[in-house]
Amino acid sequence: MIKVGIIGGSGYTGAETARMVCTHPEMELVTMTSRRQAGIKVSKTHPFLKGFVDLRFDQALSENSDIDLAFLATPHGASMDHVPSLLERGIKVVDLSGDYRLNMPREYRQWYGIDHRDVVNLNKAVYGMPELFHDAITSAQLVANPGCYPTCAVLATAPLFANGLVEGKLIVDAKSGTSGAGVEPTQITHHPTCAASVTPYKVGQHRHTPEIRQALETVGQGEVDVVFTPHLVPIVRGILSTCYMTLNEKMDHESLYEVYEDFYKKSPFIRVNGTPNIASVSGSNFCEIGFELAGERNLVVMATIDNLTKGGAGQAVQNANIMFGLDQSTGLKFPGLGV
């Protein structure tokens, strides 16, 4: 069994990771940390884990803790304080934060507002989107798990950029549930503020913008100019991204469908079908993609994921499966909720 530790276990993605790991046939959850809830039973903080996780939160990962794999469900800026020592101990790491996603320290400084303190390992990190970078993940010791919005937008559009079928401008209009903002309430995620409203935020400034661009430029054949507008909508889980592009040449629906089917033929968590729906993927590791032509060359691609699962913990476990030579869907084969 792969012995697993989760750092940041009291938060949303930490809890979601525990939900995946506690029933995983090849993983054993041996420690979860929380600085503020150290000593408290995990199942007291996360009652849905009662009967599945019989641990108390540890203050921190002890130097002697015997683990093979660490999931860092910690904020950006914190992960890079934990990664160097974990790697030195030979532990494989999947970091759910943004600390190791952008290749350039300069770009990290620009979008995250702090200097990168672990450039050596930044250069070794593999961007963990299995549908695009599966082979690189197999030999990685450190995987940068993609952000939730980039997962949705990049999976929606990568087949088009990889095959050179669209012009270099991508407009992403995205809606997310409030769990994307983490366990600590803020003014915009406070229930009375958001429960009956829809709010755009960080327009033109969201730090997932360069991540979307970087991933698409890596699989594609040129520069991609990304305009990304996120919105907070009154649901808890889920992201819907509506992506607008211009085809280089006129194509019909059937040819586009074949492009997607071929690109994702080895990707068990991609479903290309009619109109994507958040409820279909909620609680699951699936990404649903659909598209429509709106005029001769205007293409609208829609995609949905659960931000905590495919956009966070599920994808993290999928990456870990690949890092340990398991089938990528081990422990993740369950459908979404549907309603």
Ligand SMILES: NC(=O)c1ccc[n+]([C@@H]2O[C@H](COP(=O)([O-])OP(=O)(O)OC[C@H]3O[C@@H](n4cnc5c(N)ncnc54)[C@H](OP(=O)(O)O)[C@@H]3O)[C@@H](O)[C@H]2O)c1
């Ligand atoms: N929410 C999502 O949908 C989503 C999706 C994809 C990726 N992510 C990313 O995943 C990470 C976690 O997100 P989240 O939404 O789960 O956040 P969260 O709910 O706020 O949880 C963060 C956790 O990290 C712990 N923590 C904070 N600072 C720490 C430090 N310096 N050292 C160790 N532990 C620390 C906190 O507990 P204590 O303070 O008690 O230690 C808490 O358990 C973030 O980087 C986020 O951007 C989130």
